[in-house]
Amino acid sequence: VMNGIRDKVLTLDTMNQSVKNIEYAVRGPILLRAMEAEGRHWGVKKPFTEIIRANIGDAQAMGQKPITFMRQVLALCQYPDLLSSPSFPEDAKKRAMRILQSCEGHSTGSYSASAGIQMIREDVARYIEHRDGGIASDPDNIFLSTGASSAIMAVLNLLVSGKGKTRTGVMIPIPQYPLYSATLAEFDAVQINYYLNEEHYWGLDVAELQRALEQAKAHCQPRVLCVINPGNPTGQVLSRENIEAVIRFAYEEHLFLMADEVYQDNVYAEGSQFHSFKKVLMEMGSPYAQQLELASFHSCSKGYMGECGFRGGYTEVVNMDPAVKQQMLKFQSVRLCPPVLGQILIDIVTNPPQPGEPSYQQFQQEKKAVLSGLAEKAQLTEKILNKQPGIHCNPVQGAMYSFPCIQLPPKALQRAEELGQPADMFFCIQLLEETGICVVPGSGFGQKDGTYHFRMTILPPLEKLKILLEKLSQFYAKFTQEYS
Amino acid sequence: VMNGIRDKVLTLDTMNQSVKNIEYAVRGPILLRAMEAEGRHWGVKKPFTEIIRANIGDAQAMGQKPITFMRQVLALCQYPDLLSSPSFPEDAKKRAMRILQSCEGHSTGSYSASAGIQMIREDVARYIEHRDGGIASDPDNIFLSTGASSAIMAVLNLLVSGKGKTRTGVMIPIPQYPLYSATLAEFDAVQINYYLNEEHYWGLDVAELQRALEQAKAHCQPRVLCVINPGNPTGQVLSRENIEAVIRFAYEEHLFLMADEVYQDNVYAEGSQFHSFKKVLMEMGSPYAQQLELASFHSCSKGYMGECGFRGGYTEVVNMDPAVKQQMLKFQSVRLCPPVLGQILIDIVTNPPQPGEPSYQQFQQEKKAVLSGLAEKAQLTEKILNKQPGIHCNPVQGAMYSFPCIQLPPKALQRAEELGQPADMFFCIQLLEETGICVVPGSGFGQKDGTYHFRMTILPPLEKLKILLEKLSQFYAKFTQEYS
Ligand SMILES: Cc1ncc(COP(=O)(O)O)c(C=O)c1O
Ligand SMILES: Cc1ncc(COP(=O)(O)O)c(C=O)c1O
Secondary structure, three states: OEOOEOOOOOOOOOOOHHHHOOOOOOOOHHHHHHHHHHHOOOHHHOOOOOOEEOOOOOOHHHOOOOOHHHHHHHHHHHOHHHHHOOOOOHHHHHHHHHHHHOOHHHOOOOOOOOOOOHHHHHHHHHHHHHHOOOOOOOHHHEEEEEHHHHHHHHHHHHHOOOOHHHOEEEEEEEOOOOHHHHHHHHOOOEEEEEEOEHHHOOEOOHHHHHHHHHHHHOOOEEEEEEEEOOOOOOOOOOOHHHHHHHHHHHHHOOOEEEEEOOOOOOEOOOOOOOOOHHHHHHHHOOOHHHHOOEEEEEEOOOOOOOOHHHOEEEEEEEOOOHHHHHHHHHHHHHOOOOOHHHHHHHHHHHOOOOOOOOOHHHHHHHHHHHHHHHHHHHHHHHHHHHHOOOEEOOOOOEOOEEOOEEOOOHHHHHHHHHHOOOHHHHHHHHHHHHHOEEOEEHHHOOOOOOOOEEEEEOOOOHHHHHHHHHHHHHHHHHHHHHOO | OEOOEOOOOOOOOOOOHHHHOOOOOOOOHHHHHHHHHHHOOOHHHOOOOOOEEOOOOOOHHHOOOOOHHHHHHHHHHHOHHHHHOOOOOHHHHHHHHHHHHHOHHHOOOOOOOOOOOHHHHHHHHHHHHHHOOOOOOOHHHEEEEEHHHHHHHHHHHHHOOOOHHHOEEEEEEEOOOOHHHHHHHHOOOEEEEEEOEHHHOOEOOHHHHHHHHHHHHOOOEEEEEEEEOOOOOOOOOOOHHHHHHHHHHHHHOOOEEEEEOOOOOOEOOOOOOOOOHHHHHHHHOOOHHHHOOEEEEEEOOOOOOOOHHHOEEEEEEEOOOHHHHHHHHHHHHHOOOOOHHHHHHHHHHHOOOOOOOOOHHHHHHHHHHHHHHHHHHHHHHHHHHHHOOOEEOOOOOEOOEEOOEEOOOHHHHHHHHHHOOOHHHHHHHHHHHHHOEEOEEHHHOOOOOOOOEEEEEOOOOHHHHHHHHHHHHHHHHHHHHHOO
């Protein structure tokens, strides 16, 4: 009690310490700086004309247009008066009517079943079957979700148990998408880092999985292996052989496998192809197909649609104990249901216009335009960055990011230490303040000690991206000179 | 290992036991029965023509029409081509353009800031100021959310800490909305029950708060008091004096106050009026206004709009430690952002068409029609149920539910015990199987030992509700006769 004011009930000291321990870089200090920089009064001195946000995988924020058919169906579902309007194609109307029929009270304003609208779960299962060359998928194994994020968190939540040395350990790639480390901190689970191999295009080595696992066994009970494919922030696409090896490893070590496949439509490099863990697992046959427990995640935020704001996603669980599936359903029930419009988007993603339908051609055209644009930007990014001595950038085989390695001179490291900042954070902040370019330091995703990276998206429009990459290279050259 | 099949990684035994301990009635066994009953092949014997779901507060599922203006704005935001269509009113277009301007990339498909779109947070703050007669509200204290549910869970998550006797205790009303008990089980917090006074219209007695608190102090550290006003499932509306007393109690006992005010627009009884905790708190002045920590919750799922499927909500925090507010923001960042369309609905709820604008009259008419319809149904429910000896129903002053007390004959209690069911669950299942009426047993919400209740919504259309209430009364008469 000071000046008659007593301590608050809820303070940093009294709050949930697990929540306090969460670190989250993508929307962390660098974004706050960017927002502050935008709002700041620079007077005549402001050294750039706009902030370019290459910090977050948000396609439409960077100017990508939504897929017309998707928005037509959404508008029709929202405001069914439009069903009589001549300006909407017939297949969009038919689709909207089919969806409305499957909503309680024929309205998107009602709660859905907790696992999502049944018809949409069926559409998702059919999509997976088609994607995986006919391998069966059961709608009962599909849970719609609030973005992929909520499903990933829900499955992890189910998996975390035990205390002390029996506490659940979860293997995650380093570098990782920080949802994983944040969630593990929140749930007080043990994070087990396995390092992706930067020298081999950020490949996933089973020997490294084994090393990480053996080391972790001394202080926790490893029970989960998370894989992100295509990778964020690293952009690699796993080969089929690699996936088989990962599955064998998970089976032998009795791990639950979580496959984050939200970038399944985002594969650009020649020779790269997306293989779903489910398909490979099933094709490997006994004992894997019958026994390995797998959860795969997808989202409407990425791919060619980039509909992040709707928070749509799903997970397919394979070989999950039916009693645990009931628990997962109960868990979702408490939260009532995922946003219905996100569910509708998932329906369109998994059940797009078919050949012969009026919207088919335009849908395919728009989809291809986005994906080939991304492929072009993926190449461009690698090419321009690799021209700059001191920056090394692996090919962006998939996803929406590059994660270049930067050499930083000793004096820059020293200066960063004086400021109490990780060295790549120091670099990124200087970059932002001088050029308006907003990228995220590698330290937010994890990296080998003594190496420095940043993550940037390839999402800005081509011309802007070119300028960004060139400015960034120039800034790097200037920065290293200044500190050498 | 049996037949070469080893145990699964994730089973009821190995899973997160806190999640396993969650109980959730509203979407629990009774709903599963209802769904099963709908799908079952009854042959000629099916004793009813349809399932009437009075189990969940989902207005549009029960046939309530959405507010036209809301859906127009949503459609325009989804599909901006419509901005040039002559069939939308000018104010809806203006509104949609204003919202699109505030979205990244001018699209609802982009992620928003983690706490929600800044402009909408400002609109919410202005709404609160207006609601509370001019008392200031700071947009920085507003967090948009995924329904009220996610905000309630987030604030509880922040508050739960400590171990053993210092574990956070959270006071909740009994009967309660089961999100609270479920969340406390998930977070392993200590649930402290205070009983609402059924004899006094489900009023909240401070003496009972005190009793519950003192008793709990022996085994946990009580730090939070939750109040639901208007009440779910109990339908009471707190008087201003009562709210003042609760605030004094929370202050004296150094508790964080959580006010669930999602039914703030749902007040029907003559003489009843909604008073926000924030307003009363501020008007009480020192030391309460400066020191009591409060979080208040609102939603687009209830009120006159009933837009449950969009998962929109917000919380206003008052006197929260700024460092904790940062933690809350970080917590939301991990989940990226609330659904943008839910945010838009919150914007319209808090910033509806103004007098003089083209949509003003229709909006007000539609709003009034819904609310006066609910008021009529609230009265009807009380009137019809109270005619039946053995059923006692308090007035439905607000919200969307009645929670009548039913006397059950000893033989029915005995039969329920034989079946291993709570007695009111037994009653509700029999009711469902014979009449198709789906209500939720009181045991799912909590009740005094030895009393039995059920919760039903007042949402079915008037004519259907009448039939439901009469059928229910008849069934009760028959049931008690059968078991006496
Ligand atoms: C690898 C990965 N997984 C999951 C997500 C979550 O996306 P959302 O919750 O929007 O579906 C993201 C988003 O960037 C991601 O990069
Ligand atoms: C008292 C109360 N609080 C919160 C909620 C959560 O509603 P939502 O998450 O849809 O906003 C409900 C829903 O029924 C409720 O009755």
